[in-house]
Amino acid sequence: MSAASANPSLFRRFWANYIHRHSWGILLCLLLMIVEGSALGGLSYLLKPLFDVVFTPGGETALYGVGFAIFGLFAARAFTVVVSRTLIWSISQKVSAAMQSDLLRHILTLDAPFFQTNPPGVLIERVQGDTAAVQGIWSALVTGIGRDLLGLVALMAVAVSIDLRWTLAALIGAPLLILPAALLQRYVRRKSRELREQAGQRATRLDEIFHGINAVKLNRMEDYQTTRFRNVLKTIRRAEVRSVFGRSLMPGMIDLVTGLGFFAVLLMAGDEISSGQRTTGDFMSFFTAMSLTFQPLRRLGEMSGTWQVASASLERIYALLDSRPAYPRPQISGTVPAAGPPEIRFDNVTFAHGDQAVLHGLSFVAEAGKTTALVGASGAGKSTVFHLLTGLLEPASGAILIGGATTTQMSLADQRALFATVTQDSALFDETLAENIALGRAVDPDALERALQAAHVVDFLPALSRGVQTPVGPRGSALSGGQRQRVAIARALVQDAPVLLLDEATSALDAQSESVVAGALALGSLGRTTLVIAHRLATVRDADKIVVMDHGRVAETGTHDQLLAQGGLYAGLYRLQFKD
């Protein structure tokens, strides 16, 4: 991978995408920081009249002039420091927010293969950790250029104006810094990259633990999980310490070189002052100017480390922004099914998860406006059929036709608008019950009421403090499994989609609620093409057609009675479930 510093185009992109629009604000910050930075130069310059005029007999008259000038310098610094810090942080927060929302928007365009290799923790770290690292750099850069570099120039100008030879002597050790600086930069960048990757693992661990909190407690895994977490922290700590070590070596070396310079100046200046060639004021002014270069020099040295840290993060951010979906789809559909419930046809579809073949030439038809059930043993590939239908996965070969339109020629948005889905995982969000049903779309209040009735959400509404306006908690944790499923069913019923997909849609309900909700779903499926996955065969007995899947193939097709009469796989499964 090319590093960002070796690839300035990354920084150019960053500038064009995020910083450029704030040019005027940044320019103002730079100007304010120039005032702040050059104040130190002014202060050291004023020491010469202080020592050579004010502190000499008869110099009292100049005291007020010099005193006010020094006070003025500090007052200017006070003003610029407040305004420039506030301004730079406000811009920096805007940039960070823009990057984070761009990253999220882009991540949401990526598909299953991406999410299989990038767990939530890693992605959270990318959106938060990497943008924070980048946020640090450019505000440091503006401060570095505006205040420190300009400050340094002002201080050097004072030093040169006093004595060029002294200045050159002070800088005697500077060339020694060049090679170690280059090596250090590479080291820090490598460590920062490692650090960010490990930070992703840390977030993943925490994400898994907190999402599986009950499993952790019930299996008494507290110590085990804490030890695993501690091990991740140990590697992070090592990388962090090495990165900080590398970053502090630079200001450390600057200190050494400065010490060397001071020593050289003392050797030269000592004789010249005692022999009366130069005044003490000259020396004090020079000495102060050189001493004040310490801080900006160190900060600039540290900035090279910050720069490397940001380079590593910027590299990761743009690698993510440049990644494309594994299954490219047109933005605008080449073809879409006609209005009304469509026929769904799988034509010799194959699919594999990596090396593991899941579907081996699957062919079946779900007739328009009818209910088709998919049954078969666990792992037969039933949910995979739903994922392929909704474009979460893409067939390796063969075709899926919805209302005669091939899915690969449709945009994902058009394809997904055809389906209302209820799955085993109800996927509720930390919003109110009503918001979980509407999903950000305008819903007619009458339609909402009908869906709440049909899905039997009304049965438990009185128990909720604020009815449909009650927040359901993270992932719907404030509701029971059965209640969550009823909300998910209401959500599917209010959608005006021509196809209904039900994957174990009533599995979390008790027998009584199940039969009532199944009735509601049967009503909901009127005028729609419906596909149902169910393990309990009793729930699919009335389907217009039953497709029996076995190891990624269709083993049998027919109605319940036909399949029972055939005495094949379905009849065997059915007998097993109803052997009593």
Ligand SMILES: Nc1ncnc2c1ncn2[C@@H]1O[C@H](COP(=O)(O)OP(=O)(O)OP(=O)(O)O)[C@@H](O)[C@H]1O
């Ligand atoms: N993300 C994945 N990575 C690798 N293999 C997977 C993945 N998801 C599913 N599989 C495999 O694909 C096969 C089919 O899974 P699928 O979920 O479609 O089965 P199913 O018939 O719906 O099973 P169930 O009735 O248990 O829900 C299984 O063997 C499973 O191990």
